[in-house]
Amino acid sequence: MILTGEQSARPIELATSEAGDDQIDVALTSIDRRLSRFANSELHQNTAESSAMLTVRVLLADGRLGTATTSSLAESDIRQSVRLARFAANSASSLPGFAGHYSKPVDVTRANLFDDATAWLDPSEKARLLGDIFDEARSKNISFAGSLTDSCIAIATGNSSGVRRYAATTQCDASFIAVSGSNSGHATQTARRIGDLDLVQLSSEAVERAGRFSDRPRQFEGGPCVAIVEPAGIADLFEWINMITFSGQSFEEGSSLMHGKLGEQIFGSNVTIVDDAADPGFLPFPFDMEGLPKKRITVIDRGVATTPLVDYLYAGKLGLEATASAAGLGSDDHGSGLHLCLAAGSSSREEMIRGTERGVLVTRFHYVNGLLDPRTALMTGMTRDGTFLIEHGEITGRLPNLRWTQSISEAFSSVMDLSAARRAIGSSWNPIGGTLAPAVRFETWNFDPSR
Amino acid sequence: MSHSFDPTQLADLLRSLSRSGARYSDARATTTERQLVRVRNHRVDVISSTVDHAVGVRVLAGNGWGFASTSDARNHEALEITAQRALSLARASHLIGSPISFPDSDAVSASWASSYLIDPWSISLEMKIEYLLAAIEPIGTDPRIHQAVGEISSYRQQKLFVSSAGSIIHQTATEMGGGIEAHAMAGNDYQRRTYPNPFGGDYQARGWEFIEGLDLRGNASRIRDEAIALLDAPKAPAGTFDLVIGSSQLALQVHESCGHAAELDRALGYEVSLAGGSFLDPSMLGTFHYGSPGVTIVADATIAGSIGSFGFDDEGNKAQRFPLVERGIFVDFLTGRESAARIGRDASNATVRAESASRLPLIRMTNINLEPGTASLDEIIASTRNGIFIDTNKSWSIDDRRLNFQFGCEVGFAIENGRLGRLLKNPVYGGSTPSFWRSCDLVGDRASWQLWGLPNCGKGEPLQTMRVAHGAPAARFLGVEMR
Numbered sequence: 061m062i063l064t065g066e067q068s069a070r071p072i073e074l075a076t077s078e079a080g081d082d083q084i085d086v087a088l089t090s091i092d093r094r095l096s097r098f099a100n101s102e103l104h105q106n107t108a109e110s111s112a113m114l115t116v117r118v119l120l121a122d123g124r125l126g127t128a129t130t131s132s133l134a135e136s137d138i139r140q141s142v143r144l145a146r147f148a149a150n151s152a153s154s155l156p157g158f159a160g161h162y163s164k165p166v167d168v169t170r171a172n173l174f175d176d177a178t179a180w181l182d183p184s185e186k187a188r189l190l191g192d193i194f195d196e197a198r199s200k201n202i203s204f205a206g207s208l209t210d211s212c213i214a215i216a217t218g219n220s221s222g223v224r225r226y227a228a229t230t231q232c233d234a235s236f237i238a239v240s241g242s243n244s245g246h247a248t249q250t251a252r253r254i255g256d257l258d259l260v261q262l263s264s265e266a267v268e269r270a271g272r273f274s275d276r277p278r279q280f281e282g283g284p285c286v287a288i289v290e291p292a293g294i295a296d297l298f299e300w301i302n303m304i305t306f307s308g309q310s311f312e313e314g315s316s317l318m319h320g321k322l323g324e325q326i327f328g329s330n331v332t333i334v335d336d337a338a339d340p341g342f343l344p345f346p347f348d349m350e351g352l353p354k355k356r357i358t359v360i361d362r363g364v365a366t367t368p369l370v371d372y373l374y375a376g377k378l379g380l381e382a383t384a385s386a387a388g389l390g391s392d393d394h395g396s397g398l399h400l401c402l403a404a405g406s407s408s409r410e411e412m413i414r415g416t417e418r419g420v421l422v423t424r425f426h427y428v429n430g431l432l433d434p435r436t437a438l439m440t441g442m443t444r445d446g447t448f449l450i451e452h453g454e455i456t457g458r459l460p461n462l463r464w465t466q467s468i469s470e471a472f473s474s475v476m477d478l479s480a481a482r483r484a485i486g487s488s489w490n491p492i493g494g495t496l497a498p499a500v501r502f503e504t505w506n507f508d509p510s511r
Numbered sequence: 512m513s514h515s516f517d518p519t520q521l522a523d524l525l526r527s528l529s530r531s532g533a534r535y536s537d538a539r540a541t542t543t544e545r546q547l548v549r550v551r552n553h554r555v556d557v558i559s560s561t562v563d564h565a566v567g568v569r570v571l572a573g574n575g576w577g578f579a580s581t582s583d584a585r586n587h588e589a590l591e592i593t594a595q596r597a598l599s600l601a602r603a604s605h606l607i608g609s610p611i612s613f614p615d616s617d618a619v620s621a622s623w624a625s626s627y628l629i630d631p632w633s634i635s636l637e638m639k640i641e642y643l644l645a646a647i648e649p650i651g652t653d654p655r656i657h658q659a660v661g662e663i664s665s666y667r668q669q670k671l672f673v674s675s676a677g678s679i680i681h682q683t684a685t686e687m688g689g690g691i692e693a694h695a696m697a698g699n700d701y702q703r704r705t706y707p708n709p710f711g712g713d714y715q716a717r718g719w720e721f722i723e724g725l726d727l728r729g730n731a732s733r734i735r736d737e738a739i740a741l742l743d744a745p746k747a748p749a750g751t752f753d754l755v756i757g758s759s760q761l762a763l764q765v766h767e768s769c770g771h772a773a774e775l776d777r778a779l780g781y782e783v784s785l786a787g788g789s790f791l792d793p794s795m796l797g798t799f800h801y802g803s804p805g806v807t808i809v810a811d812a813t814i815a816g817s818i819g820s821f822g823f824d825d826e827g828n829k830a831q832r833f834p835l836v837e838r839g840i841f842v843d844f845l846t847g848r849e850s851a852a853r854i855g856r857d858a859s860n861a862t863v864r865a866e867s868a869s870r871l872p873l874i875r876m877t878n879i880n881l882e883p884g885t886a887s888l889d890e891i892i893a894s895t896r897n898g899i900f901i902d903t904n905k906s907w908s909i910d911d912r913r914l915n916f917q918f919g920c921e922v923g924f925a926i927e928n929g930r931l932g933r934l935l936k937n938p939v940y941g942g943s944t945p946s947f948w949r950s951c952d953l954v955g956d957r958a959s960w961q962l963w964g965l966p967n968c969g970k971g972e973p974l975q976t977m978r979v980a981h982g983a984p985a986a987r988f989l990g991v992e993m994r
Contacts, residue, residue, distance in 0.1 A: 104576065
């Protein structure tokens with residue numbers, strides 16, 4: 061199980077007590093994750109992982125720093141981590157703009173983020189829930205693949221300047237792929253509480269997508285056309301945008317689309333993107349891994365680039381305001397959006413379809429890669445688990461999976477409308493957050509010519 | 512250290528599981544140490560070290576599998592709780608399970624370790640930093656160079672495997688990686704050249720002698736000049752060309768279009784929830800024309816010094832070498848004990864591994880190698896009238912059945928009348944896996960063949976990054992679509 065506040069305090073006190081004339085930051089994450097994977101309507105991987113990881117960062121007065129991480133919370137191993145981090149710091153270069161670590165005595169929001177029903181979900185009950193869903197579909201010759209995860213996460217941070225934080229939360233995530241012959245359909249959602257996930261509804265959504273127009277396969281010649289992308293597809297794009305455009309590291313490297321363009325219009329005026337861990341209706345969490353209180357950060361304001369997401373030390377280095385975006389102490393991205401939200405519009409998916417003369421409806425993407433040309437966020441990928449042709453305002457057929465190559469800068473400059481309804485989509489690398497996305501209709505999306 | 516684990520303690524846990532009704536169980540204990548030193552623009556950017564302890568227990572009870580792990584690896588009570596959790600998860604899986612065949616295996620007592628001349632941890636941080644700063648020094652002397660980056664990583668994993676069949680296996684892998692990068696910018700263009708490979712460089716199961724042999728500094732000026740030249744180079748043309756692919760990029764092509772496709776769990780649908788399935792299925796064994804007759808691809812977990820090698824997999828089976836594609840014909844999958852049984856075999860070919868004991872072992876690639884042919888790279892280029900030479904991966908994407916792929920590379924050169932010509936930027940090619948490999952008409956010789964370590968192969972939920980490797984020569988492919 062996860063560490064309590066009291067259990068987390070001891071390693072943090074121990075590590076910070078070693079500061080001497082230096083500054084020390086500590087981040088301690090403990091996770092208890094139960095993940096049930098299924099395929100061919102069999103529960104083939106039923107796993108539980110209980111882990112703790114403590115990272116120590118030592119900062120010398122001149123801004124040299126080093127980090128060390130250990131999964132052992134034994135006193136000797138914590139002291140050894142401090143020694144390793146200090147040893148590394150002594151060999152390092154000074155961080156430009158260094159003015160010390162975060163030290164403001166600000167209280168963070170306290171909220172009840174922990175759900176007992178999620179934490180104590182019985183494995184047998186979970187298996188029966190899934191078994192019922194599999195049985196129901198089996199009678200229609202449909203099988204399921206997917207996963208159901210329920211996790212407890214505790215994060216504690218502290219530093220030698222007296223900052224102390226602790227929060228425990230739960231998170232659960234369900235993903236269903238319904239497979240019917242050569243067709244498949246997908247549905248997914250993440251939530252803080254297992255009771256907020258309607259597994260039957262999600263599985264039905266996947267079944268509906270697998271069966272939709274299965275008797276009307278169509279071919280598509282490719283080329284630019286209107287695309288309506290469902291929330292799961294938008295979340296796929298945001299995983300890459302986060303890395304190659306919003307992260308502090310990409311901004312500093314110059315590879316980010318935002319580099320040199322702060323204050324400029326880089327997307328359409330109907331596109332606003334925030335990193336919002338404060339929204340109680342999404343997946344709230346009170347602080348980042350350097351202990352800064354989380355707040356709503358506007359990254360793109362009506363198309364205008366506002367700020368990259370940076371950790372505290374990189375904010376100083378780049379001369380930017382801190383955005384409380386440390387996903388780890390010394391993590392490579394130097395700032396990352398764990399709670400990215402694309403602002404909703406006023407449309408609905410059905411209205412978007414009705415307003416489309418010719419286009420493609422995309423359930424989600426597969427194997428997106430955003431490294432083709434990061435300065436325009438040129439990406440490629442495939443569609444997956446439900447791609448449909450729209451003609452004269454209605455879906456008229458089912459398409460095979462399509463390859464596309466698209467500048468995301470151009471795509472988000474041609475957004476026609478966004479849905480009012482949004483869905484929280486999880487990610488395996490992000491245990492406390494996700495993406496909150498509407499469906500989006502793009503005026504132009506470049507599908508590769510069919511061959 | 513995992514070697515400080517008492518095998519009898521883990522064996523006792525497994526015996527208690529057997530008494531509680533488990534059909535089979537195994538336990539692994541790992542200690543994984545990592546150190547990363549990165550320099551950027553003449554300064555130290557990152558120095559970090561990680562030590563991760565874990566114990567994982569896998570149980571088959573009735574017709575259900577369960578797995579549980581803990582990082583509280585030296586706490587006996589935590590180990591007992593972990594074993595019981597695995598059993599309880601297996602029993603839950605059994606509630607909705609269907610018959611599982613899991614062939615017996617012989618008990619093995621063995622030790623295995625990779626070898627090195629100079630222990631990565633015997634080299635001081637100061638020396639690694641000094642080496643890297645000297646390596647990138649030639650890169651940063653032009654205003655168009657925005658970033659000069661170098662890194663050296665060290666890795667060691669000690670592993671103890673114990674099974675209810677009586678196996679006790681100790682293994683230690685010691686590995687190093689290193690590389691440099693030059694990032695150039697002008698206007699809205701951004702170009703990067705790396706050596707010897709992107710994403711941290713190349714990796715081998717060797718010590719400091721591997722880093723010294725890379726000659727990072729000796730290649731710094733070249734990648735600087737190429738990164739700058741790419742800013743003014745024309746975009747590689749779209750159209751159909753004869754494509755000569757260098758060893759480094761072809762290694763990734765093997766990884767994505769053959770290695771993953773030949774994983775039997777994918778082919779049987781057991782990875783659909785994340786990465787997808789495979790266009791290969793068991794009915795194709797021995798008959799399917801995967802590639803041209805010049806294409807032979809082997810899985811070889813026995814190559815000394817490679818990060819895709821090991822002594823025994825995480826089911827206790829001895830590492831093997833076997834062909835996946837023989838003279839163009841698809842002949843085998845990568846299998847585990849349970850999946851092998853599903854296609855009627857009584858033994859696996861030993862490819863089941865996990866990134867550490869905290870995660871469930873899965874079918875993973877080992878060293879998946881395209882065997883060399885007979886043509887030299889010079890001969891391949893000389894015999895190409897109108898083509899393009901490309902190398903060093905920049906982007907990668909392939910569909911959920913491993914058919915429709917698209918790769919971008921850092922660099923391209925036009926081939927005109929048998930000679931390498933002008934530099935080309937942003938080369939991107941795509942195709943469909945079998946058509947592509949069937950179009951391979953010339954496979955480079957041993958001199959162009961190189962083994963590339965890839966420490967970040969992603970698979971499974973939660974995502975595991977596995978250390979694998981691929982050997983490939985240069986090769987020519989006819990009529991490939993450039994985009």
